[in-house]
Amino acid sequence: MRLFLRQLGALVRLSFLDLYRRKDLVTVGALALALLVPLAALRPFGVAGADRYVGEVAMGLIWLFSLVIAIALGARQFPPEFESRTIYPLLARPVGRSTVLLGKYLGAFLAAVSATALFYVLFAVYRGSTGSGWFPSVLWQGFVLHVCALAVAVALSMTLSLAVTMSANLAFSAIAVFGMFIWGGRLPELAVNSPLPAKIALDVVYAIAPHFEFFDLRQRIVHSWDCVGVGVMLVVVAYAVLCSAALLSIAALLFRKRKV
Amino acid sequence: MRGDLPVVAIAALAASAALAFAFERIPAAARPRTSGGDFLEVAFGGAREAFSSAMVKKADVYFHGGVEAEERHEHGGRGDGCACEDCRGHHRHGEHAGAEAAHDEAEHAAAERRAMGFWSGPYRWIDSRIHTQEHRHLEGTDSIEMIPLLWAAVRADRSNVSAWSEAAYVAAGMMKDYDLALRILAEGIAANPGAAELVCDRGHVYCHRLHDEASAEKEFRRVVEMTEGAVNEKDVRVRIDSMAYLANFAEKRGDADAVRRYAEEALRLAPDYAGTHGLVEMAGKAKKEEAK
Numbered sequence: 246m247r248l249f250l251r252q253l254g255a256l257v258r259l260s261f262l263d264l265y266r267r268k269d270l271v272t273v274g275a276l277a278l279a280l281l282v283p284l285a286a287l288r289p290f291g292v293a294g295a296d297r298y299v300g301e302v303a304m305g306l307i308w309l310f311s312l313v314i315a316i317a318l319g320a321r322q323f324p325p326e327f328e329s330r331t332i333y334p335l336l337a338r339p340v341g342r343s344t345v346l347l348g349k350y351l352g353a354f355l356a357a358v359s360a361t362a363l364f365y366v367l368f369a370v371y372r373g374s375t376g377s378g379w380f381p382s383v384l385w386q387g388f389v390l391h392v393c394a395l396a397v398a399v400a401l402s403m404t405l406s407l408a409v410t411m412s413a414n415l416a417f418s419a420i421a422v423f424g425m426f427i428w429g430g431r432l433p434e435l436a437v438n439s440p441l442p443a444k445i446a447l448d449v450v451y452a453i454a455p456h457f458e459f460f461d462l463r464q465r466i467v468h469s470w471d472c473v474g475v476g477v478m479l480v481v482v483a484y485a486v487l488c489s490a491a492l493l494s495i496a497a498l499l500f501r502k503r504k505v
Numbered sequence: 506m507r508g509d510l511p512v513v514a515i516a517a518l519a520a521s522a523a524l525a526f527a528f529e530r531i532p533a534a535a536r537p538r539t540s541g542g543d544f545l546e547v548a549f550g551g552a553r554e555a556f557s558s559a560m561v562k563k564a565d566v567y568f569h570g571g572v573e574a575e576e577r578h579e580h581g582g583r584g585d586g587c588a589c590e591d592c593r594g595h596h597r598h599g600e601h602a603g604a605e606a607a608h609d610e611a612e613h614a615a616a617e618r619r620a621m622g623f624w625s626g627p628y629r630w631i632d633s634r635i636h637t638q639e640h641r642h643l644e645g646t647d648s649i650e651m652i653p654l655l656w657a658a659v660r661a662d663r664s665n666v667s668a669w670s671e672a673a674y675v676a677a678g679m680m681k682d683y684d685l686a687l688r689i690l691a692e693g694i695a696a697n698p699g700a701a702e703l704v705c706d707r708g709h710v711y712c713h714r715l716h717d718e719a720s721a722e723k724e725f726r727r728v729v730e731m732t733e734g735a736v737n738e739k740d741v742r743v744r745i746d747s748m749a750y751l752a753n754f755a756e757k758r759g760d761a762d763a764v765r766r767y768a769e770e771a772l773r774l775a776p777d778y779a780g781t782h783g784l785v786e787m788a789g790k791a792k793k794e795e796a797k
Contacts, residue, residue, distance in 0.1 A: 289656030290672070290689055292682075297567065297650040390635075430632050451628070459631050468571035470637050477634040480623070484631070 252340050253348045260352025261359070264318060270360050273310040277364075280306065285371070296375045297467055303368055304463045308391070311361040312426075315395045316418045318353035319402030323500075324411045342500050350403055350493060357395045362388070382472045387462035389478065393485030394460035398422050400492035401455060407499040426457040455488045557662035561671060564654040570641040648679035659693070666700045669693030673706050683714045701731040701743045708750060718754060725750045738775075745771045745780040752787050761791040 264270065285299045326332040335345060365388050373379035402418040409417065428435070429451075436447035459481050464470065473481075566573055623630045643650060655672035658665055669689065677686035690707045697703060708724035711717045728747035732740045748767040755763035768788035771781040 287653065289653040290676075290685060290692075292649065292652060292685060294646075295649045295651075295653045298653045430636065433629070456628060456631075459628075459635055462635065464571040464636060468567075470570065473635060477631065480627075481631060481635065 249344060252344050253351065256345065256348025257352035257355060260318065260322065260349060261356050263321070263352075264314070264356040264360065269314060269317070270363070273314070273360075274363075277303070277306050277310065281371075296372070296377060300368075300372065300377075300467045301463070303371065304467055307361065307364040307368060308426075308461070308463070311357060311364060311391065311395060312398055312422055313419075314360050315353070315357040315398040316402045316415065316422060318357055319350075319399040320406045320411060320414045320418065322349040322353055322403055323406050343497055346403075346493065346497055346500055350399060350496075353403065354396055354399045357399060358392050361391055361395060365391075377469070381466075381469075383462065383465050383470065386472050386478060387466045390460040390462055390481060393482055394457055396485050396489045397455045397457070397460075397492070400489040400496070404492045404496040404499065407496055407503060421454060422457055425454050426461065429454070429456045429458040455492075456484070459484060553661045554665070557658045557665045557668060560654045560658035560661065561665070561668050564651040564658070564671065564675075567651050567654060568643050568648075570637070570639075570643070572638055572641070644679070646680060648675050651675050652680075659696075663696040666693070666697055666702055669697070669700075669703055670706050673703075673710070677710045677714050681714075683710055686710050686714070699731065701728045701735075701740055701747075704728045704731065705743045705747050708747065712750060722751065722754050741774050742778060742780065745775060745778055745784065749780050749784050749787070752784055756787060756791050759794075761788075761795040764788045764791040 281299060281303055284302055285296075289295070323332075326335065332345075336342065340348075365384070369380050369384060372384075398418070401421060402414060405414040405417055408414075432447050432451040436444045436451065439447060462473065465473070621630060621633070652672065652675060655668055655675065658668035659672065662668070670693070673686045673689045673693070676682045676689055687707065687710060690703055690710065693703045694700065694707070704724055705728045708721045708728065711724060712721035725747040728743060729751065732744035732747075735741050735744055748771055752764045752767040755761075755767070764784075765788045768781075768784040771778070771784045775781055
């Protein structure tokens, strides 16, 4: 058990190093600041005091950047290892394939979570400084569900990285994640107004695709709505765990079948 | 080839300078007809209008606590805005008139979904609880949250009169910041000198908010002048509304003839308009007062 945890820890550390060495965070942080600082400094019609629009843009950027980071981290865990053949010494350690998969998954997931946590802290500092409360309960809930979304996004891109090429993976993952995030909740209405083959396809997508829109509490955070009920939170967290587990099971199957 | 590059570059520069010089010489009447605005207006004219309308809609979403119109009225069958008392105040231009039933149906649908059990549709159950669809409005000073969006709307398209009007309404009617409302209207009128609607709005601010009837009367008289011979429905209505205010001021002065004249003109312009009915009623009352 200790060996397993040490192996897992080493793999997680590698993923962290990968994120922070590449300075992706610095890039997205600079981009976010370049967009948000002028917005926050605006005085529309010469009046100050409105901050929801900055909060909405900031939250949108946090979601965008964190999902991009999660997808990219998940997608680049295995392909470079296969290309540079460093997977051989890794598996010859000996480290089991499932340990490698789990370690890389946890590493990518926790690295994405750490970046997102940093974004949320900055967001809370901004909101707190404008008098909207530093860490309201709904922001904590939003963070928890955001972490759930990252868990599913990393699992999805990691699974696809074992099945298709890197560029195809990035494209498919982005379509699945952002497509469901934006239109997931509207698929039933779209299906109702579609001809039969499209209706069946949309119903199938609605039933099996990961529903990223379930993790989106931006509306509640930005417009200061009440918290979500504990029961609902538990259901959504359970959904994320099930989704991630299902995707990782497929990934394990693909990794086991893969000749290295 | 590398040695030829400066020659090619100089030739290209000379050609573009010659073209620019030649273009300057073309008489203005023979040049392509553009709106003549700034670069953004020329390059993104249509996009700016679309962006402006989107910002006005976004302000409406903010007014309703971030809930989209279609979510509010998803099962109401119309999705064209809401018709509760506060919303009628907010959408006072009548574009959402006749949607009272939609509001009730939406409330009913939202209540129905809240009551829906998990097993009758787990995804819908989660969705309806994560994304709120309840009905809520921004009130008082919180209404300032709509101002940046309306500002963006008028910055994107300065001819969007309803955005100027909406911004002034939010400032005066909701934030109670009358100076801000007058500043917005002054800017809007400067950008749209023919917009009688904005002048009428300024009259409202003077009359209802600042209780300055002399200034209000001046504004309403200006509206009547601006809409002389108006044929489109919007201008006719603005004219009748302004005449109703002028009639009211005339009635206070005991000038029954002026009230009668306004009522007659309103009857001629739009006999079915609610404002006309009010004017006719006022004329009848003034006549009775005079008879006494």
